[in-house]
Amino acid sequence: MNRLDFPLRYTRPVAALLVLFVALLLPMTAATAQIATTARSVEVPLRGGQLTDGDVRLLENETPGLSLPAAVNRVVYLVFESNESNLNDSLRYYAERDDRSLLSEAKDKFAPGSLIVAVGMDPRRVGVACGDDVCNAINFYGAGRMDGILDEMRVPLRQSGDPNIAAALLAGARASGDTTVVAEEKEDSGVSGWWIFGGIFGVSTVGTAGGLFWALRNHRRRMREHYNHVVDNYARVAAHLDSINVQAHSLSSPLADDAVRRDWEDVRSRFLAIDSTVQRLSGIGDEVGDRELARRWREINEAYETVQQMENAEGNIDEFFRMEHGDGTVRRRRLTEMHEDLTEARATVSDDGLRADLKEIDERVLALRDTPDAPDFMETYAQIITDYRIVIEAVRRREFDDVEPDGVTPAPRIWDDSWRPGYGYAGFVPFVTVNSWHESATGSSAGSSGTTTGYSSGGFSGGSASGGW
Template sequence: MNRIDSPFRYARPVSAFLALFVVLLLPLAAATAQTTTVRSVEVPLRGGQLTDGDVRLLENETPALSLPATVDRVVYLVFGSNEPNLNDSLRSYAENDDRSLLSGSEDKFAPGSLIVAVGMDPRRVGVACGDDVCNAINFYASGRMDGILDEMRVPLRQSGDPNIAAALLAGARAAGDTTVVAEEKEESGVSGWWIFGGIGSAAAAVTAGSLIWALRNRRRRMREHYDHVVENYARVASQLDSINVRAHSLSSPLADDALRRDWEDVRTRFLAIDTTVQRLSGIGDEVDDRELARRWREITEAYETVRQMENAEANIDEFFRMEHGDGAVRRRHLTEMHEDLTEARTRVSDDGLRDDLAEIDARVLALRDTPDAPAFMDSYARIITDYRIIIEAVRKREFDDVEPDDDNPAPRIWDDSWRPGYGYSGFVPFMTVNSWHESATGSAAVSSGTTTGYSSGGFSGGAASGGW
């Protein structure tokens, strides 16, 4: 018996050892697999705000965030100038600058992607994600979008000078933490306790760090604005006569008195800053930060005026090319109008208005097929006129909470969102009226005014944005 049993006398200890090994090894293996998840961290757009140190901070801190395994790519974007609906800028960046951020069907954001963005002009925050990531972070749950955006707003508002890098990192962190929801912060006060705890333990360090960062950021931004004025004013000024000639040579019906007044407005303001720019240029390239800070009002005025003139120059050139038969320009603007009409038809509830919109859309597509038509500009102007009448009916019947006024300004020739025909007989596209409506209803219903849609159709990527 002893000889027969001997081969098995270690079976029980070995089994116990193997069981213990499995119990210890499996969690270790799982943890190892989790910690070896590789995801890229990209900062392709700094918007004149992020320093090299900010970028290193994002690249170093992001891998340590608790994010779902589905996230294999975190992209941080800072827009120096952006659309009022930041979702449109995110979509435009993906479509025009980095198509790898689009899904295979190109109507959503790419799987595995988490995009966190800050817009500077106007001030906006936003988060977008591929479908798999949106599901993994519970993006569409009640309060999640508002909660994420609220976390981003804290470092943008706390010191009077926005901490862009901290806001981006806060957005990514909040996206990975599914407990971050707006209702919890308002009702349970979790974030409040965290803030009070932070104040109690490290108030001095946070305050000192914020002040130092704010000072450095303000100096950096002021120097960038100063450099932009010094480097670009002379070029634009040297071209001003030719831009003026081109502006006055516009001869289609769309070049009405309102457009000419806008041009004279921005031109007059540009000429008026000549003395200011000469004075700024005279302080030299080696000017120190203190001198720039002393002249911040002059620098800010000059910078904004130069930027507006640059936009006006680009818009007048686009209009000129459209009038003179550039087929690519004509097709592009008709495609934008088609997308605007498509979005209007999906949002408008009145059947009669939808039929009117469909009729206008058919004319748009027909004209797009004949961009070299001799009477193209006249046909385009008639479409704008008829579309304006329908948009006005939509506004009165369904969006009676908005009026074109100082709070809802139509794009002007110096705005980068202006297009040929905007402002003609008071025309604004549906996407603009809808943006006014969303702002009005959002401010009444939700304090953050979070926007989840896009100004034109054909795209349904998960995104949320709002002001800060």
């Protein structure tokens, strides 16, 4: 027998066996994959008035195909129409009040196997939470992971001025499963290296010319954005001006003092005064060139600032009105912000007596937050602000003596986006504002990623991260 015939004799039987093995193995593999897919539930129990049926189908169809660790057996998407400033609190409250299956057996963390991805609409927040096993599997606590996941969610929310909620939720789930997604570190070395390189090769002139070109380009871009904002938004606000005015004058709580009414009349008068300016700007047409915009930059800037301030005032008055009329979400949100402000104050202030005073006020804030429907809510809230103002004044005198009087460092006004009901009442300014004045005076400030990982009250330690968008 030829030596070559021996292996050839067995080639066909072996091939047949391999084909049979593959034929048997593939269905088993597919079945296993199907089991893994169906074992992971995808839920969208909260749409927040944002998600359509098509959006929900997209999430349900795309999520099973994401590369997620085996530890994840449940993906829950939540969209809050109205939420806490700290979205972590809203996630916790939802689990505690609406779906306790999202809680661990001890009720102090999120349930094992769960991955929760959320978007908050008012105020605008994004967040991700997970059970301990899932948090470990996705390296949730690794360097840059939380910020990286939230950054991925922010992209579809910020593009083109039209936030894509479904895409943001899906991006959060996808980024959670991809452990290579981390926040980019901002390094100064690249900039420094460029200028060193430029200096060595004597190209400072080119660099200066490039810088001027870049500045001019940015200026033109801002002018066009401001112009478009005025043209697009002035008419809408003007159409609602009477109703805003009625709402402003209907405010009746102790916090609606003369200062609030003066601020409203101020911004309202300035808004009415730019009508002729806006009419002139609207008359130059949509195809206006950069040169024409540059020629009118003073008018554009004045109109843009006034329209933006009126939009802020509109939102602030509406929130004030809702707070007066018993909106529990708004009331809890404002008290949560005050609690956070007090917490920062207690962590910063060194005087033991002042810290004790801050602790006592914080206890009153938390007690009021637990009873948002109290009939004397607004009166109690006003008294807390009055007492808190006295303590903050003491902090300013004893520890922040570099902070100038109110005339030099004015409190936020009703047309500022940082204004809240009660700001300016009896001279009240929150600690965070006074502290920022102090940091500006001393040239010191603490950087922050803007990501929140904790909760406003104790007793819960579920893994979560949230931030603004």
